[in-house]
Amino acid sequence: MKQITRTVLRNSAFGMAAQMLIKLLSFGFSVLIVRNLGASDFGQYSAVVAFGVTFSIFSDLGLSTYSVREIAYLRDQPGGTEKIRILYANIINLRLILSSFTIVLMVSAAWLTNRPLLMIGAIALNSLGLLIYSFQGAGDAVLAGFERLDISSSGKVINQLIFVVLGGLVLLLGWGYYGLIGVTLIGVTVMAVYYWNATRKLGVLPTQPDPKMWGRLLKASLPFGLIGFAIGLSYKYDSILLNIFRGDSETGFYNAAYNLVFSAVLFSNVLNTALYPSLARQSVNDPENLTNSYERALRYLMIFSLPVAVGGWVLADQIIPFLFTNNYLPAVPALRVIIWVVPLMFASEFFGYIVLISGKETQAARSILISTGFNVLSNSFMVPLYGLQAAAIMTVLTEAVLVGQYLWIIRKILAAFQVQRTLLLPALAALLMGVFTWILHGWLPVLANIGMSMVFYGVLLFLLRIFGRDSMVENFMEIKSLLTRPKGQP
Numbered sequence: 367m368k369q370i371t372r373t374v375l376r377n378s379a380f381g382m383a384a385q386m387l388i389k390l391l392s393f394g395f396s397v398l399i400v401r402n403l404g405a406s407d408f409g410q411y412s413a414v415v416a417f418g419v420t421f422s423i424f425s426d427l428g429l430s431t432y433s434v435r436e437i438a439y440l441r442d443q444p445g446g447t448e449k450i451r452i453l454y455a456n457i458i459n460l461r462l463i464l465s466s467f468t469i470v471l472m473v474s475a476a477w478l479t480n481r482p483l484l485m486i487g488a489i490a491l492n493s494l495g496l497l498i499y500s501f502q503g504a505g506d507a508v509l510a511g512f513e514r515l516d517i518s519s520s521g522k523v524i525n526q527l528i529f530v531v532l533g534g535l536v537l538l539l540g541w542g543y544y545g546l547i548g549v550t551l552i553g554v555t556v557m558a559v560y561y562w563n564a565t566r567k568l569g570v571l572p573t574q575p576d577p578k579m580w581g582r583l584l585k586a587s588l589p590f591g592l593i594g595f596a597i598g599l600s601y602k603y604d605s606i607l608l609n610i611f612r613g614d615s616e617t618g619f620y621n622a623a624y625n626l627v628f629s630a631v632l633f634s635n636v637l638n639t640a641l642y643p644s645l646a647r648q649s650v651n652d653p654e655n656l657t658n659s660y661e662r663a664l665r666y667l668m669i670f671s672l673p674v675a676v677g678g679w680v681l682a683d684q685i686i687p688f689l690f691t692n693n694y695l696p697a698v699p700a701l702r703v704i705i706w707v708v709p710l711m712f713a714s715e716f717f718g719y720i721v722l723i724s725g726k727e728t729q730a731a732r733s734i735l736i737s738t739g740f741n742v743l744s745n746s747f748m749v750p751l752y753g754l755q756a757a758a759i760m761t762v763l764t765e766a767v768l769v770g771q772y773l774w775i776i777r778k779i780l781a782a783f784q785v786q787r788t789l790l791l792p793a794l795a796a797l798l799m800g801v802f803t804w805i806l807h808g809w810l811p812v813l814a815n816i817g818m819s820m821v822f823y824g825v826l827l828f829l830l831r832i833f834g835r836d837s838m839v840e841n842f843m844e845i846k847s848l849l850t851r852p853k854g855q856p
Contacts, residue, residue, distance in 0.1 A: 428590025437511025
């Protein structure tokens with residue numbers, strides 16, 4: 367248990383620091399992009415990205431997620447390294463073939479939906495990144511399987527630095543979102559080379575691929591692929607519909623609010639990415655302690671996400687003009703709705719990993735397909751009529767449908783959780799903080815209000831004993847153990 371805690375803490379610490387840097391750079395630069403491009407061009411750029419995210423799963427079909435779990439299983443077994451090298455080679459080659467097919471599919475979809483020629487060209491250029499991601503994604507999966515997310519995170523920081531520095535230059539030169547797409551391709555290429563060298567240093571390089579294994583690999587990864595496709599579709603389908611039926615500007619307003627929400631899922635993504643390979647191994651080596659790990663992780667996820675939702679709802683009318691100028695005020699109502707998806711997304715990602723670790727990929731895939739089906743049908747009917755506000759509502763409802771299904775699948779595991787400390791007390795603290803924030807609203811600038819509300823929320827966590835003395839001491843000892851362990855020890 368201590369070993370897995372140290373590993374997760376290392377991955378979370380490195381991952382959190384790296385992702386914090388990534389998100390700070392990305393968030394600041396995204397604000398610059400929104401301001402520089404304007405609502406119309408930003409709407410087109412968001413639609414191009416939406417096409418890429420929606421169709422990119424066909425270039426992977428769940429192979430990367432599947433390989434993370436398999437590598438985590440194999441690495442401690444006799445002959446595991448050789449099996450991992452063979453898997454690595456097959457994943458790369460399969461992804462290259464699938465990416466070529468996906469590029470044709472993506473460009474054809476843009477043409478069939480009568481996108482402007484400028485957008486079709488941008489979608490075609492952006493799709494070339496799928497070929498590079500074949501190497502980058504496979505390398506990232508190997509690093510995750512070996513629980514070296516510190517290396518993976520550093521590569522993502524390098525990529526983001528390239529995007530910010532070169533992206534700022536192309537915006538200065540007036541090259542628009544075509545320039546941003548070109549910079550993205552450069553960053554992904556550098557990251558792919560970085561991961562290749564990192565896996566080589568771990569002693570894991572791909573060997574000769576074995577096409578006879580491809581059918582089995584695709585069959586095994588298909589549930590993961592369905593999950594990935596459904597998630598990508600549910601996250602970006604609304605942006606595609608908005609662009610087709612409501613125009614570039616409304617797409618830009620919606621994505622200004624939407625991107626703020628996704629900036630808030632940093633903690634969830636970092637912790638869950640660190641936990642997944644570690645808990646996959648623990649499910650084999652130490653299954654008795656899994657429930658305790660699940661409960662603690664969920665508590666911290668709720669502690670972070672609930673105040674974001676409450677505070678974002680109260681301060682939406684100050685946050686939007688502060689970040690994007692008054693030209694983006696139409697995004698305020700959408701933000702006030704979509705901000706409530708944050709705690710639901712934290713929960714759904716975490717519960718989804720529990721389902722996968724439990725070996726219930728088929729049930730997870732079915733759950734996501736159901737929620738995505740709801741998203742597609744409801745958005746198809748509502749977005750053309752009611753625009754971005756309908757898209758925001760459907761996003762929240764879709765995530766709620768998914769969480770509800772996960773709760774049913776893992777109900778036996780959740781039955782052992784302490785609901786009061788895990789959910790009810792964090793919700794009470796967030797509600798009291800929201801009242802405090804509302805009282806200060808209009809009296810203080812938005813940044814001062816956020817700062818004072820964070821302090822007030824932190825005090826509430828201790829007063830309500832959500833952070834007990836025992837857990838504080840335990841966390842301190844884990845950090846001390848991490849920092850003082852001999853060099854080279856995992």
